[in-house]
Amino acid sequence: xxxxxxxxxxxxxxxxxxxxxxxxxxxxxxxxxxxxFATIVTGVRRSGxxxxxxxxAEARKDRVASVHFDDLRLSAFETSxxxxxxxxxxxxxADTLVLDEVQDIPAWExxxxxxxxxxxxxxxxGSNAKLLSREFGTKLTGRHLNLExxxxxxxxxxxxxxxxxxxxTLSEYxxxxxxxxxxxxxxxEILSELFADIVYRDIVVRYRLRDPAPxxxxxxxxLGHVGSRVSxxxxxxxxxxxxxxxxxxxxSYLEETYLVRRLPRFAxxxxxxxxxxxxxxxxxxxxVSAIGRADxxxxxxxxxxxxxxxxxxxxxxxxxYVDSADGAxxxxxxxxxDGTFAAVQVAWTLSPDNEDREFAGAVRAMxxxxxxxxxxxxxxxxxxxxxxxxxxxxxxxxxxxxxG
Numbered sequence: 001x002x003x004x005x006x007x008x009x010x011x012x013x014x015x016x017x018x019x020x021x022x023x024x025x026x027x028x029x030x031x032x033x034x035x036x037f038a039t040i041v042t043g044v045r046r047s048g049x050x051x052x053x054x055x056x057a058e059a060r061k062d063r064v065a066s067v068h069f070d071d072l073r074l075s076a077f078e079t080s081x082x083x084x085x086x087x088x089x090x091x092x093x094a095d096t097l098v099l100d101e102v103q104d105i106p107a108w109e110x111x112x113x114x115x116x117x118x119x120x121x122x123x124x125x126g127s128n129a130k131l132l133s134r135e136f137g138t139k140l141t142g143r144h145l146n147l148e149x150x151x152x153x154x155x156x157x158x159x160x161x162x163x164x165x166x167x168x169t170l171s172e173y174x175x176x177x178x179x180x181x182x183x184x185x186x187x188x189e190i191l192s193e194l195f196a197d198i199v200y201r202d203i204v205v206r207y208r209l210r211d212p213a214p215x216x217x218x219x220x221x222x223l224g225h226v227g228s229r230v231s232x233x234x235x236x237x238x239x240x241x242x243x244x245x246x247x248x249x250x251x252s253y254l255e256e257t258y259l260v261r262r263l264p265r266f267a268x269x270x271x272x273x274x275x276x277x278x279x280x281x282x283x284x285x286x287x288v289s290a291i292g293r294a295d296x297x298x299x300x301x302x303x304x305x306x307x308x309x310x311x312x313x314x315x316x317x318x319x320x321y322v323d324s325a326d327g328a329x330x331x332x333x334x335x336x337x338d339g340t341f342a343a344v345q346v347a348w349t350l351s352p353d354n355e356d357r358e359f360a361g362a363v364r365a366m367x368x369x370x371x372x373x374x375x376x377x378x379x380x381x382x383x384x385x386x387x388x389x390x391x392x393x394x395x396x397x398x399x400x401x402x403x404g
Contacts, residue, residue: 001076001078003084003087006077006081006085006088007088008073009067009074010065010066013066013067013068014061014066017054017058018058020051020054021051021054021055021058022048022051022055022180024055025048025051025052025055025149025156026153026156027052027147027149028055028056031052031056031123031147032145033122033123034121034145036116036119037121037143037145038112038121038123038140038145039121039122039124039144039145039146039147040124040125040144040145040146040147041053041123041124041125041147041148041149042125042146042147042148042149042258043149043258044150044198044257044258044284045194045197045202045257046179046180046181046194047149047150047283048151048180049125049149050068050101050125051180052149053066053098053100053123053125054066056098056123057098062093063093063096064094064096065088065092065096065098066097066098067097067098067099067100067102068100068101069099069102069104069105070101078105079105079106082105082107082111086111086114086115095119095120096120096123097115097120097121097122097123098122098123099122099123099124099125100125101125102124109140112124113140113143116143148258150178150283151177151178151179151180151283151284151286152177152178153178153309153401154170154178154306154310154401154402155401155402157176157178158173160183160184161183165398165399165402167379167380167397167398170379170397170398170401171379173285174285174299174302174303174306175286175289176286176289177191177284177285177287178286179191179194179284179287182286191286191287191291192290194287195219195220195287195290195291198219198257198259199215199219200212200216202253202257203215203253203257207253213240214239214246214250215250215253215254217239217240218239218247218250218251218254219254219259219260219291220292221235221239222254222260222280223260223282223287223288223291224291224292224293225292225298225301226280226281226282226288226292226298226301226305227279227280227281227300227301227302227304227305227331228301229277229279229280230262230277230278230279231277232245232248232251233247258283259282259283259287260280260281260283261280261281261283262278262279262280263278263279263280263281263318263319263320263332264278264319264320265319265320265321265322266321266322266333279320281304281305281308281309282305283309285302285306288305289302299348299379300346300347300348303346303379303397304331304346306397307332307344307346307377307397307400307401308332310400310401311332311344315336315337316334316335316336316337317334317335318332318333318335319332319335320333321333321364321365321368323361323364323365323368325364326360326364328357328360328361330343330361330362330374331344331345331346331361332344332345332346333365341369341371342371342374342375343362343369343371343374343375344375344377345358345362345374345392346376346377347376347377348378348379349378349380349381350378350381350394358376359385359387359392362387362392363387363388363390363392366387366390367390372389372390373390373392374393375395376392376393376395377395377397377400378394378395378396380396380397381394381396382394382395382396
């Protein structure tokens, strides 16, 4: 390629970026670029990673050289052209590089490392189809920071749709989910195609699986059973695979794509944690609605899924708690870095039929970890229960999801 062609592509991309920035994401302030480190934006497909980088670059346009390698103008770009790109970047006076879809270019990581050595900071993302975002870090060991981007949160959903928090908009968000394209269009096939892309392009093709049916069946099963405990040994027959080890491999593949996550049961030792079945949660409740159970019979578990996504944080460890004496369960135990705990219970509605069970799980967690207060999230109820001197705050989900 010619340096002039690379410069022209960057300039045209900058013009296009200015016209298609989208709604600023809540993650934008957390996107930092430190000298000597590459910041890697990770997350599930179509959650808006490229748009986030565009927003970040646009705010610093005079200092940033942003290059999207999926541009047809750069289709002939080869490893040897990195030298030309470097000359263009120097000519622009940029001290920061944004590289999107760079994983298709061989030796891209050496180019990134060279820029880090030169004192520039670099932001990187790419399609899971070619190189899973978590793998970027293995090529930049010790020289990278991570920012995980999820689909729209409830707060972002409200801002995008220009609605107010309420039980009704909470139910709408529960069904629609947060993938930006689906929120905008409400076309269910967008989620179906996304599911197929994740399964086939990110897993079947990447791991060269001969038969896609078992992993697809497992993915669909998990999306239909969010909030439930899953056991690989029990699933192997249903998925028509030979061993629980294969199911564990499939679990790992699905987690690497961010489609699902597993939540361990709290235990004092890592070995004990591994011995218990884990609960499963999805990256987005819209996908659960599109691929999982269509009858809406699992609204409580879907609400639990939303609370799980809200509680995810690099500053805390999540687990679920089961009391060893009576089996009472608390949905979420949050262990902070400072060693303190918080307990969160979830129920779609609180009624005489389930009150004792929900209260018991929260009380056992409070007793076990010395807590005076806990939270119970419901669709719309608000109250406070005094349980033997311990307070259980019952809060509507549309308020809980907007808390800091």
